[in-house]
Every structure is written in structure tokens, then in C-alpha cells.
Amino acid sequence: MIERLVIFGATGDLTARYLLPGLAALRAAGRLGDSFRLTGAGRQDWDTGEFREWATAQLDRHGTALPASAGRAVVASAAYHQADVTDPADVAAVVAGDGPVAAYLALPPAVFPAAVSALHEADLPPGSRIVLEKPFGEDLDSALELNRLLADLVPEQAVFRVDHFLAMTTVQNVLGTRLANRMLEPVWNAAHIAEVDIVWDESLALEGRAGYYDRAGALKDMVQNHLLQLLCLVAMEPPISLGERDLRDRKLDVLRSVRPLTGADVARRTRRARYTAGRLGGRDVPAYTGESGVDPARGTETFAEVELELDNWRWAGTRFRLRTGKALRRDRKEVAVHFRGVPHLPLGLSGEARPNVLRFGLDPETLSLDLTGIGASAHTLAPLMLTARIDPPELPAYARLLLDVLDGNATLSIRGDEAEEAWRVLTPVLSAWSAGLVPLEEYPAGSDGPRERTSQPTPTREGRTDGTRSTAAAEPAAAPGQPPG
Structure with a gap:
């Protein structure tokens, strides 16, 4: 199981409404341990403390049915980097560390190619996985090109094109x-x-x-x-x-x-x-x-x-x-x-x-x-x-998807x-x-x-x-x- 999740676009609506509550649900179900680490990356000029305050507020708003202790544990595991997701140097600093990462692109589809290219140049740790939200590309040509970029970066088994409906x-x-x-x-x-x-x-x-x-x-x-x-x-x-x-x-x-x-x-x-x-x-x-x-x-x-x-x-x-x-x-x-x-x-x-x-x-x-x-x-x-x-x-749908990503189960991608x-x-x-x-x-x-x-x-x-x-x-x-x- 991968124990490092990096969310690019971590200050957006997807993270607030679904990813943070999904992680808290996994923690409440005993599926995430104390060794799990969350890294958020975004354009906001925040430090880790400010990101944690924001994350706490979002869990209070969107995770009301979850135990407060689970939300606090997820927030305590979080760090934040201000980063340009299209800049290889910024991306390399975010993903640096021991062991593989799950890189979640919580970004607009138009940014996917540049972000994937930056990840390629950033030299992802072996065994890492890439997660992309729908829609995958903006048309057939962009989907073909994005698949080509991903194939140069990681094996197909490490690419998770997620659709929460399937969960x-x-x-x-x-x-x-x-x-x-x-x-x-x-x-x-x-x-x-x-x-x-x-x-x-x-x-x-x-x-x-x-x-x-x-x-x-x-x-x-x-x-x-x-x-x-x-x-x-x-x-x-x-x-x-x-x-x-x-x-x-x-x-x-x-x-x-x-x-x-x-x-x-x-x-x-x-x-x-x-x-x-x-x-x-x-x-x-x-x-x-x-x-x-x-x-x-x-x-x-x-x-x-x-x-x-x-x-x-x-x-x-x-x-x-x-x-x-x-x-x-x-x-x-x-x-x-x-x-x-x-x-x-x-x-x-x-x-x-x-x-x-x-x-x-x-x-x-x-x-x-x-x-x-x-x-x-x-x-x-x-x-x-x-x-x-x-x-x-x-588990709610996004918790199930996140667990599959961390476990490497691509059935629902x-x-x-x-x-x-x-x-x-x-x-x-x-x-x-x-x-x-x-x-x-x-x-x-x-x-x-x-x-x-x-x-x-x-x-x-x-x-x-x-x-x-x-x-x-x-x-x-x-x-x-x-x-x-």
C-alpha cells in the first residue's frame, strides 16, 4: 500500500468536497494508519498551517457524518507546498521523498498534459501511481496524446482514470x-x-x-x-x-x-x-x-x-x-x-x-x-x-476509489x-x-x-x-x- 498521497490542485472544490472526506472515512474505517502522509500542492500562497486550517474548515463543512478524530488525524498528516503544477522543478520538490507516491491530478483537463510532462521530468519514485479525474482529455485527439504521455511516464497498471460513479x-x-x-x-x-x-x-x-x-x-x-x-x-x-x-x-x-x-x-x-x-x-x-x-x-x-x-x-x-x-x-x-x-x-x-x-x-x-x-x-x-x-x-464512493489507488487495485478505473x-x-x-x-x-x-x-x-x-x-x-x-x- 502506498502511504504518500500528493494532491495537485489541493485547494480546489474536489479536494474540499470529496478527497478530504474520503480520506477521513478511510481513517475512521481503520484503512489508513499513522504512517500515512498527505501533501497538498497548489497556487495559493499558503504554508502548511494555513492549509491545515482550510482543510479543517472543509471537513467541518463536508464531513459532518464522520468522526472528528478521523478528520483531525488526516489534517495532522498534511503538509503543503505552493507550486506550479506545470513546472518540473516545483513538481520535483513536491514529490521528493522516500518511497512511491500516488499523484492525484485534481486539475482541469486542459492542464493534464503539462502536469504529466512535469511529472515525467520530475523523476517520480519507482512504483508511483498517477490519478486523473474525468473528463479524460477534452476530445479524442487530446485523449490519445495524454495516453501517449502517460505511457512514457508509468505503466498502464499505474494509471488510474477515476470515475466515482463506478464506486x-x-x-x-x-x-x-x-x-x-x-x-x-x-x-x-x-x-x-x-x-x-x-x-x-x-x-x-x-x-x-x-x-x-x-x-x-x-x-x-x-x-x-x-x-x-x-x-x-x-x-x-x-x-x-x-x-x-x-x-x-x-x-x-x-x-x-x-x-x-x-x-x-x-x-x-x-x-x-x-x-x-x-x-x-x-x-x-x-x-x-x-x-x-x-x-x-x-x-x-x-x-x-x-x-x-x-x-x-x-x-x-x-x-x-x-x-x-x-x-x-x-x-x-x-x-x-x-x-x-x-x-x-x-x-x-x-x-x-x-x-x-x-x-x-x-x-x-x-x-x-x-x-x-x-x-x-x-x-x-x-x-x-x-x-x-x-x-x-x-465506504463512500471517493473513499473506495482512494483506497483502490493506494492499494493498486485498478478494477474501477x-x-x-x-x-x-x-x-x-x-x-x-x-x-x-x-x-x-x-x-x-x-x-x-x-x-x-x-x-x-x-x-x-x-x-x-x-x-x-x-x-x-x-x-x-x-x-x-x-x-x-x-x-x-
């Missing part, structure tokens, strides 16, 4: 529910599942994040990483094991099977929008373009929706819809698996047999199943819902080829949006998002789409193990 209990439960229940895996295919919604809708507005968000937007901030990772777990073939190679190979297969989007596809299958002024949670919210630090000329979206299809035997004919938005009326954070309707109801049953929906609630973490049963009147169908609240995890493939999936979308082929719609803050389109593409058996939206599910593909009809 969430419910996200991991997607695999557990599928693979450990005989009743589900046989029907986990296009013959039985019509569509899957992967949604992260937030009632939060910009909340002071313009410095990062206005250069990223909803597509890069959420869809390219978090939501595509969820797609991989929902759609992947059962892995031989949950070891890092088996799991990541199967996720890569999913990304490679995504049907490439043409310019015309992007116009039909994607949406982008940004919020205007409105009422949210009983308060007035300014338009996104009126938020401090926003450049309206960038045309940054706060809402993104992408509809994908997979060209493989299991999923041909199922629609996967990835959606995220800010400043919406309500939070909706879930994976919703929509099963196809029953083919026939016996005469004498009245009412509607709604298709079943299996929902993995991401925040709060729940599991529910929409069913149809008999209501108060005999032979009359009525909706039923089964709901289970998932037990709180032993993103492999280099996987990161590149995710950019390939969305590069046509980015290009079409940049060219203005998809209009930037608007929606009032506090609403449900942009208005529904009057037409949507409908998948066909041959893989083509037409321009009308049908109320009936697309014709199912043959189940795995059976010949196509």
Missing part, C-alpha cells in the same frame, strides 16, 4: 442484480427489453462552477464519462471475473459495439439545451448566460440527451437513452430498464398491463420494480411497485483504450453540435427540461431509423442463442 453501491448493484439472479439474466436482452434510460437530472444550477463547467458542458461533464460507464455495466456481457482485465475488456466491447452516429443521426438522436431564468426551489434562478463567469458566446449546454443503439446480438433493437440536465424541476438519477409488454392478456382481465420497469436509483440508492397485479376489484389490473432501499456502503473509445462514440456529436447541426434549445430553470419533440427516430430490425415516433416498441431482436426471426 457507487447502486452502480455496482447493476451487475450484482443481473448476474446473481436467475430470473433476470435470461431476459436481459433485446427480445425482452425495449429501451434503457440512463438519467442524471439535477435540480442544482451552476452553483459557482463556471470556471470548469462553461468549458465542458453537460455532454463532456456527464455523458462522455459517467453515463457511458453506466451504459457499459448495463449492456456488457457477463465477465469471467470482476478482475480488472475481464471487467474492462467487457466494457470496451460495449463501447466498440455502439453504432456510429452520422451527421443526420446526430440531428435526430441528440438534443442540447441550456436553462433560462426561472423559479427553482422557491428562489429565483438567473439564466445560465447570466451566471458569473459564463461566456454566452461559447454556447455551452446545460442539458444533453443522446440516443444510442448497439450493433451486437444481445441488444439489436433496444434503444439506450442517456440524459443529463441542470436546474430542472426535480432530481431524477436512475437507470430505468423498460421491459417489453406482455404479448397477450386472457379474456376477462380488464385494465392496462403496463410494461415492467426495473429502476436502479442512484441518489438516493434504491432498487424498485414496477409490476402489474390485481387491484381492489376482481379481475381488474392495477400497478404495483416493489421497492428496496440499499444498505449504506461501508478506466483503461486507456476504453477512454479513447468513449471519445470516439461522442466525437460525431461534438462535431455536429459545433457545426450548428443541432439547435441549442432553451428551458426555464425549474421546468422538466426542453419540450418534447413531435418526432423521434424509431429503430427498425434492419438498423435503420425513420423520423416518426411510434407508441409501440420496436420489433424485438432474437434472444441470444436463438436465430434471428
Whole structure:
């Protein structure tokens, strides 16, 4: 286990909200000992005492559920260096010392290449590891270049491209529910599942994040990483094991099977929008373009929706819809698996047999199943819902990720080829949006998002789409193990 963690960008929001509480949670769980050392590096002209005061204040604010003694132990282990993360001499001074370090780049993606180059020249101690936050690069070309720089610095096994969604209990439960229940895996295919919604809708507005968000937007901030990772777990073939190679190979297969989007596809299958002024949670919210630090000329979206299809035997004919938005009326954070309707109801049953929906609630973490049963009147169908609240995890998501980094367990990190493939999936979308082929719609803050389109593409058996939206599910593909009809 590595016992030195260096955070570059240590005075930022990521450290305050997640990394410091994550370390305190590890300490409280007995996973960090007295020999652990934290080094913070940033542009702030602070000394160690000032950094410790700041860290204490952040833990008081964001780590209220953790034992105070654990937070004090983490703060006591901390030192601080004012440093330019792009200056090899500054970086060398930060990482100097005995034994390997875990270098956590809590930095904007645009700074990653220069920071990695500085680490290379700083001569990292043998056995060190590099941690990068999402998004990995800003487009496909920058991701390829960043992977090249990292390959010159450390082995792939020492690179942790972290996505905290993968450490969430419910996200991991997607695999557990599928693979450990005989009743589900046989029907986990296009013959039985019509569509899957992967949604992260937030009632939060910009909340002071313009410095990062206005250069990223909803597509890069959420869809390219978090939501595509969820797609991989929902759609992947059962892995031989949950070891890092088996799991990541199967996720890569999913990304490679995504049907490439043409310019015309992007116009039909994607949406982008940004919020205007409105009422949210009983308060007035300014338009996104009126938020401090926003450049309206960038045309940054706060809402993104992408509809994908997979060209493989299991999923041909199922629609996967990835959606995220800010400043919406309500939070909706879930994976919703929509099963196809029953083919026939016996005469004498009245009412509607709604298709079943299996929902993995991401925040709060729940599991529910929409069913149809008999209501108060005999032979009359009525909706039923089964709901289970998932037990709180032993460790919060960032604590789990930090522990994996220190232990060298790369299972929940993103492999280099996987990161590149995710950019390939969305590069046509980015290009079409940049060219203005998809209009930037608007929606009032506090609403449900942009208005529904009057037409949507409908998948066909041959893989083509037409321009009308049908109320009936697309014709199912043959189940795995059976010949196509």
C-alpha cells in the first residue's frame, strides 16, 4: 500500500468536497494508519498551517457524518507546498521523498498534459501511481496524446482514470442484480427489453462552477464519462471475473459495439439545451448566460440527451437513452430498464398491463420494480411497485476509489483504450453540435427540461431509423442463442 498521497490542485472544490472526506472515512474505517502522509500542492500562497486550517474548515463543512478524530488525524498528516503544477522543478520538490507516491491530478483537463510532462521530468519514485479525474482529455485527439504521455511516464497498471460513479453501491448493484439472479439474466436482452434510460437530472444550477463547467458542458461533464460507464455495466456481457482485465475488456466491447452516429443521426438522436431564468426551489434562478463567469458566446449546454443503439446480438433493437440536465424541476438519477409488454392478456382481465420497469436509483440508492397485479376489484389490473432501499456502503464512493489507488487495485478505473473509445462514440456529436447541426434549445430553470419533440427516430430490425415516433416498441431482436426471426 502506498502511504504518500500528493494532491495537485489541493485547494480546489474536489479536494474540499470529496478527497478530504474520503480520506477521513478511510481513517475512521481503520484503512489508513499513522504512517500515512498527505501533501497538498497548489497556487495559493499558503504554508502548511494555513492549509491545515482550510482543510479543517472543509471537513467541518463536508464531513459532518464522520468522526472528528478521523478528520483531525488526516489534517495532522498534511503538509503543503505552493507550486506550479506545470513546472518540473516545483513538481520535483513536491514529490521528493522516500518511497512511491500516488499523484492525484485534481486539475482541469486542459492542464493534464503539462502536469504529466512535469511529472515525467520530475523523476517520480519507482512504483508511483498517477490519478486523473474525468473528463479524460477534452476530445479524442487530446485523449490519445495524454495516453501517449502517460505511457512514457508509468505503466498502464499505474494509471488510474477515476470515475466515482463506478464506486457507487447502486452502480455496482447493476451487475450484482443481473448476474446473481436467475430470473433476470435470461431476459436481459433485446427480445425482452425495449429501451434503457440512463438519467442524471439535477435540480442544482451552476452553483459557482463556471470556471470548469462553461468549458465542458453537460455532454463532456456527464455523458462522455459517467453515463457511458453506466451504459457499459448495463449492456456488457457477463465477465469471467470482476478482475480488472475481464471487467474492462467487457466494457470496451460495449463501447466498440455502439453504432456510429452520422451527421443526420446526430440531428435526430441528440438534443442540447441550456436553462433560462426561472423559479427553482422557491428562489429565483438567473439564466445560465447570466451566471458569473459564463461566456454566452461559447454556447455551452446545460442539458444533453443522446440516443444510442448497439450493433451486437444481445441488444439489436433496444434503444439506450442517456440524459443529463441542470436546474430542472426535480432530481431524477436512475437507470430505468423498460421491459417489453406482455404479448397477450386472457379474456376477462380488464385494465392496462403496463410494461415492467426495473429502476436502479442512484441518489438516493434504491432498487424498485414496477409490476402489474390485481387491484381492489376482481379481475381488474392495477400497478404495483416493489421497492428496496440499499444498505449504506461501508465506504463512500471517493473513499473506495482512494483506497483502490493506494492499494493498486485498478478494477474501477478506466483503461486507456476504453477512454479513447468513449471519445470516439461522442466525437460525431461534438462535431455536429459545433457545426450548428443541432439547435441549442432553451428551458426555464425549474421546468422538466426542453419540450418534447413531435418526432423521434424509431429503430427498425434492419438498423435503420425513420423520423416518426411510434407508441409501440420496436420489433424485438432474437434472444441470444436463438436465430434471428
